[in-house]
Amino acid sequence: MNKTLLCTVAALCLATSAAHAEAITVLVEGGGHSLQQAAADAFTKETGIEVNFVEVPYQGVYDKLTAEIASGTSAYDVVTIDVVWNAAFASHVEDLSDLFTDAVKADIPPALVADANVGGKMIGMPAWANAEIVFYRKDLWEDPANQVAFKEQHGYDLAPPATWQQWRDMAKFFTKDGMYGTNVIGATSEEWMAEVLQAGSPGVILDAAGKVILDNQAHIDALEFYRAPLCEDKSVPDNALEINWGEAQNLFYQGQTAMMKFWAHAYKMTPEDSKVAGKVGVAPMIGGTAGVAGIPGPWYNVVPSTSQHKDAARQFIAYAVAHNALGIEAPLGLAATNSAYASYMGKPGYEHFGPLMDTLSAPATKGRPLNEHYQEIVDEAVMPAFQGALECEDNVATLLQDAAATARDILGQ
Secondary structure (H helix, E strand, O other), rough: OOOOEEEOOHHHHOOOOOHOOOOOEEEEEHHHHHHHOOOOOOOOHHOOOEEEEEOOOHHHHHHHHHHHHOOOOOOOOOEEHHHHHHHHHHHEEEHHHHOOOOHHHHOOEEEEEEHHHOOOOEEOOOEOOOOOEEEEEEEHHOOHHHHHHHHHHHHOOOOOOHHHHHHHHHHHHOOOOEEEEOOOOOOOOOHHHHHHHOOOOOOOOOOOOOOOOOOHHHHHHHHHHHHHHHHHHHOOOOOOOHHHHHHHHHHHHOOEEOEEEEEHHHHOOOOOOOOOOOEEEEEOOOOOOOOEOOOOOOOEOOEEEEOOOOHHHHHHHHHHHHHHHHOOOOOOOOOOOOOHOOOOOOOOOOOOOOHHHHHHOOOOOOOOOOOOOOOHHHHHHHHHHHHHHOOOOHHHHHHHHHHHHHHHHOOOO
C-alpha cells in the first residue's frame, strides 16, 4: 500500500511502499558519518529507504570515488566530498540544481552555494561547513590589570580582536610570562588565504575567470601581515614551519598561546583537563580592509552518475539538508544551514555558532578555487612562496611573483 510520506523544502515528495523499499549506500569520511547518522535514521523511519554508510579515511573518499569513475560502475549512491574535490568530480556526478530552491539557497551561506556551482551545474548539496574563528583566553582578556595595562599601551579597550592591527597589538601584549600571544601556522596555507580575502582580493590564487592573481596587492599585503608576528613582533613560537593545525591547537590547550585562529568545531572539543578548560572565548574571524572573511570548509553530498538508486539518493540529500540540525548533536557538532545553527543559538556550549555564522556569511568570505589543478598549484606554487616568506628573509612580492609564474605555467596562461 503506497503512502505519501514527506514533502521536503526541496519540493521532492517522498513516496515509497514497503514492497518497493530501497537501500542506498553513502561513502563518507569518518567524522562525516556521525554528522549524518541521525538524519539517515529519521529518513529511513519516514521513507523505508535504508541508508548504509561506508566509512573510510579522508583520502579514501577521493581514491574510492576515483576508482569507481574509472571502472564505470559504482557501489555508492551518495558520496560526501570535500569542497576541494568539487571541480575534479563535477563531470561525474548528477546535477542537483532542482534541489536548490529559493528557500534552500536562502538558508545556506552564499559562499557555500557558490562552491556548489561548477560550470553552471549544482554538483552537490552542502552537508556541513566549518570556518576559522578567533579563540581567546577569557580569563586573560577579562583581567582588570591586563585591561588597564593594555589601554595605557594602545589607547583602546582590551576586547576580542576584530582587525589586523588589534590582532598584532594583542599578540605582542600577551607575549610575556612564558607565553606567546598566538601562533603562525606554516605547514598549511588556508589561514593566510582567509587574510587574502580580508585584504580585498576578488579571490584566492585565481579570480572568477580562472586567471592567476597570486601576485596581486591583496596577496602581498596578506602575506606581509601573516608573517609579521613571526618576523617582526616575535609574538609567536619561532618554529612556524613545523606548526600545523594540531600543533596550533595543542599550544593553545596547553596555555602556551593566548589566542588562535582555528576551526570553530574545536570549541566543544576543548579537553576538560586542559589548562584553558572553561576559559575559552570565541569571536568572528578577524578582518582587514575588506572586513571579516574566512575560507569555508564545507563538504557536499553528491550523486555519482553511475549510482543505481539516483531517485532515492536525491531524496536522502533533500531530506538531509531540510533536517540539517540533526547532525549538531554529533561530536563535531556542525551543520550547513542558517536555520540549523540558529536553532542552537543561545544554548550553553554553543557560543561558537554566532561567530561561525558571522564568518561564513561575511560578504568577503569565499571558497578556494574550483579548479581541478588547485592542489597542484598549492603544492608547486603557493607553498614554496608561503613557506619562503616565513623564513623572514625573502621579499614577499618577489616570492609571489615567482609563484604566480609557476601557477600560470601549470594552467597554460
